[in-house]
Amino acid sequence: MGSKADLGDTFLTARDKFRLVPMRDGGRPFWRQIEEALLADISHGIYPPDSQLPSEMELAVRFDVNRHTVRRALAALSQRGVLLVEQGRGSFVVRDAIDYPLGPRTRFSENLLRQGRAPESEVLEAVEETANEDIARQLKVRPGRRIIRIATLGRADGRPISLSQHCFPAGLVPGMIDLYAKHKSVTKALKQIGISDYRRISTRVTARLPTSEESRLLRLAPNQPLLVTEGINADSNGRPIEYAIGCFASDRVQLVVADR
Numbered sequence: 282m283g284s285k286a287d288l289g290d291t292f293l294t295a296r297d298k299f300r301l302v303p304m305r306d307g308g309r310p311f312w313r314q315i316e317e318a319l320l321a322d323i324s325h326g327i328y329p330p331d332s333q334l335p336s337e338m339e340l341a342v343r344f345d346v347n348r349h350t351v352r353r354a355l356a357a358l359s360q361r362g363v364l365l366v367e368q369g370r371g372s373f374v375v376r377d378a379i380d381y382p383l384g385p386r387t388r389f390s391e392n393l394l395r396q397g398r399a400p401e402s403e404v405l406e407a408v409e410e411t412a413n414e415d416i417a418r419q420l421k422v423r424p425g426r427r428i429i430r431i432a433t434l435g436r437a438d439g440r441p442i443s444l445s446q447h448c449f450p451a452g453l454v455p456g457m458i459d460l461y462a463k464h465k466s467v468t469k470a471l472k473q474i475g476i477s478d479y480r481r482i483s484t485r486v487t488a489r490l491p492t493s494e495e496s497r498l499l500r501l502a503p504n505q506p507l508l509v510t511e512g513i514n515a516d517s518n519g520r521p522i523e524y525a526i527g528c529f530a531s532d533r534v535q536l537v538v539a540d541r
Contacts, residue, residue: 311346315354318344323363323374330376331438334364360502362532365440367500375532379437383510384539385480388468389445393437401436402465405444405498407458409451416448419513419524427451431461434498441499442533448524467523476516479523484512486536491528499530506531 319340322328334340340351355372358364365373381392393400409429417424429451435443447467449457453476460470471479487509491501501507507528514523529536 311344312350312353312357315340315344315346315351316357319354319358320363328374330374332374334372334374336371356502360504362505365500376438376440378533378535379442380537381529381534382537382539383481383484383486383512387481387484387512389435389443390466390468398437399439401439403434403436404431404462404465405434406430406432407461409458412448416524419511420448420450420521422450429454429457431458437533440533442530444495444498444528446526449522453520453522471522476522479514479516482513482515482519482521484510486510488531495528499528501530501532508534508536510536 319328319334328334334355335343337348337351337355340355341348344351355364355366359366359372363375365375367373379393379396379398389402390400407430409427412420412422412424412426412428414424416428417426420428422428427450429447429449431447431449433445433447434441435445447461451457454471454474456474457470460473461467464470464473468479471477488506489509490504491499491507493503495501495507496503496505499507508531510525510527510529512523512525512527513521514525516522
């Protein structure tokens with residue numbers, strides 16, 4: 282088996298060898314020094330947005346520490362919103378936050394495509410069920426009426442950015458579940474039903490911490506806030522056709538109020 286120096290030569294690129302930093306600075310924890318060193322690398326463009334950091338083993342060799350110490354530094358950078366740590370894939374530098382316009386015509390796919398991002402929507406659940414009092418009030422139907430509820434996970438360039446619940450009066454959107462599964466787009470599904478246009482008539486924005494399930498799906502630290510939107514969309518006659526709740530990862534999305 283080779284020496285520790287040989288192992289370092291195996292894992293370190295010429296750039297990383299040059300930046301080798303022994304973690305031996307006084308009273309500060311080693312993981313904190315690694316966090317600061319990596320943050321400096323990111324700030325200087327050595328690891329640009331969307332790039333992947335070296336593996337935990339490579340970083341352990343670079344900083345001459347164990348992998349547990351490296352892991353703690355990466356977790357700290359993740360909590361600061363600098364890194365996205367994906368189980369089984371590695372650590373990625375977070376891209377600049379996406380501007381997500383909220384206006385009369387808020388459209389998930391269009392918002393992302395305008396910024397050169399690739400939108401993707403994964404259906405987590407699609408059911409017909411009875412409306413509770415809150416959803417009935419938002420859609421202006423009687424409690425107990427049937428609604429369609431579709432839960433989705435939204436991604437931009439393959440990265441999870443949002444969780445959404447779309448609720449529709451079942452009588453107004455026949456075939457909505459199958460149409461959404463086909464098109465992965467509310468706008469396209471409604472157009473095929475015969476609703477060619479709809480407008481946002483109200484939006485409320487709040488913030489809160491994620492649940493454990495939301496943290497898992499969005500790959501968020503438990504203390505990373507969510508931006509939550511509640512919106513009502515209406516057809517050309519002003520009739521509510523959708524009540525939508527969106528939960529956005531606050532380190533990846535900036536909500537922008539737009540007038541059109």
